[in-house]
Amino acid sequence: MTRTHDIVQKLWNLCNDLRDDGVTYHQYVTELTYLLFLKMAKETVQEDQIPPENRWDALKARSAPERLDHYRRTLLDLGKANASLVQQIYADASSFIKKPATLSKLVTDIDGLDWYAVDKESLGDLYEGLLQRNAGEKKSGAGQYFTPRPLIDSVVAVMQPKSTDVIQDPAAGTGGFLIAADHYVKAHEDVYDWPEEQQKKYFETTFYGMELVQDTHRLALMNLMLHGLANDPERSGIFQGDTLSDEHEKMPKATLILSNPPFGTKKGGGEPTRQDLTYRTSNKQFSFLQHIYRSLKPGGRAAVILPDNVLFESGVGKQIRADLMEKCNLHTILRLPTGIFYAQGVKTNVLFLTRGQTDTGNTQEVWVYDLRANMPQFGKRTPLTREHFAEFERAFGDDPTGSAAALAKRTDMGEEGRFRKFTREQVRERGDSLDISWLKDDSALSGDLPEPTQLAEEALGELSGAMEELRAILLELGATPEELEAVGAED
Incomplete structure (x- = not known):
């Protein structure tokens, strides 16, 4: 588990490479999914669903300047793949990466991780650890x-x-x-x-x-x-x-x-x-x-x-x-x-x-x-x-x-x-x-008050509930759509 945690940390740190490209946390995890699918298909010997020209080794073999164009073509090809799982993972996929050097660093760093330290059953835990890190970042909005x-x-x-x-x-x-x-x-x-x-x-x-x-x-x-x-x-x-x-x-x-x-x-x-x-x-x-x-x-x-x-x-x-x-x-x-x-x-x-x-x-x-x-x-x-x-x-x-x-x-x-x-x-x-x-x-009387943003969110939650109750009463009284809209029914 320690080695799995270390790899999750290293994968998460790669996000720093994308900040200059304006990539968000959630976009990063999506982008990383495209790359990890290719890499993990190779590591788990499950590349039979991926055409040879779209596999990890084909991407790695490209020179740094042409790798980004090849990667973008790969996303388009896999989005049309015959294999259902591959097609659904890459459906409408597009890269957020703009600089060839950024992609090359990601490919090099992912390839250099100690994948042999993680057994096949732990790969899922590794990926879920990445999702959990993403959810923990408020900037990502993924906690929803x-x-x-x-x-x-x-x-x-x-x-x-x-x-x-x-x-x-x-x-x-x-x-x-x-x-x-x-x-x-x-x-x-x-x-x-x-x-x-x-x-x-x-x-x-x-x-x-x-x-x-x-x-x-x-x-x-x-x-x-x-x-x-x-x-x-x-x-x-x-x-x-x-x-x-x-x-x-x-x-x-x-x-x-x-x-x-x-x-x-x-x-x-x-x-x-x-x-x-x-x-x-x-x-x-x-x-x-x-x-x-x-x-x-x-x-x-x-x-x-x-x-x-x-x-x-x-x-x-x-x-x-x-x-x-x-x-x-x-x-x-x-x-x-x-x-x-x-x-x-x-x-x-x-x-x-x-x-x-x-x-x-x-x-x-x-x-x-x-x-x-x-x-x-x-x-x-x-x-x-x-x-x-x-x-x-x-x-x-x-x-x-x-x-x-x-x-x-x-x-x-x-x-x-x-x-x-x-x-x-x-x-x-x-x-x-x-x-x-x-x-x-x-605890509500202890003086340990929540953050102001939390208090505001709670107030909004209570207000939303009150509005729903008001709409329900209006419906029971036969309110028209216009009257419901007046109390925010279309929010």
Whole structure:
């Protein structure tokens, strides 16, 4: 792991070579993906999908002055390649590099790294380490799609993926949840001891996802490929597309969904183009939530990260929560600490649910674990670690479905504790609001105030929630489109 970390650091330091070319952090990671794919295909002896004239050695053999032109032609050629994986990684690819000397230094430095110090299984960890560095840089804006690894690992641990699951992430980002699920399965089952046909079935029919943004999709494909999960992206893996359109049909019904959907409203304020969602709304979180519980097979389970407004908004939000609790057993909510995502002001939760065998009366009680009150301000000085979730994992128990028998073993810690039970009737009395807190947050009184930008972001988040509630009330009162636009419905 130390050698892998060293190579990640050296790759990240190469970004300095691109600053004079005006290349951003995110562009750098994309550019590096184009080059690393060629280099790693050579290192892992998987160049058969790449024409000889487009391979790493062909690029390296060019003289420095002509290398940039050759590289640009290579990107165009691979974007039209017959091999599906290659074509999707290089689809519409173009280089941000303007100076031949810059590319030559990148090629020379990448070629000079000690690749033999990293075994094949660690190449995926190396690349994911690079993505994590990119997400940690606020200038890159990449934190919006990179869920913190400690949170992913904790969620995956309590959901206990199995090789027999069909696992889906409808907002896949760079594939973190799917890769963590694969790691968990391999740690608990002897995947590589299975017959070849069983291994093939596992790698090709277990993991599915969808990502809207093309650049993020290519990063996800590279990530999955290095973890052995993107052998045939036409049949499995992460598709590029819009889950809130009919493209969602590319993903089969799932027995396990793990996801961190995007926050905000659909671009242009429009509703999803797919017609199968019962409750129409431009709010992406509510639309993704409907997709998730509709896409579960009976008995299937899900863990989804959602902002606070999903727990309390009235109007269509209340209807969706009620529908969710009818169709699913919403057995656990984890209130997450603030400041663990790029958007510091966004307060988030993890909802754990299991689709019922029938569509009525599935939620009998909801357990809320408050990991937000009296927690440190997480950031570079206080990094989030897996240990911060240890008590939650113990309290959650060993049943990922939240069955009645498992919930009966849980302990309500009372008003002074972090874990409490609320019956369905108590939730109903609250107007089906799931925004439940009870602990006095002493950290808010300690004088250790957040940064002004964080306070501003939190204020904007609260204002956005209030605006959504106002729109819902206006809709219920029969407001016209013009009246809705007057309160910012098209923002």
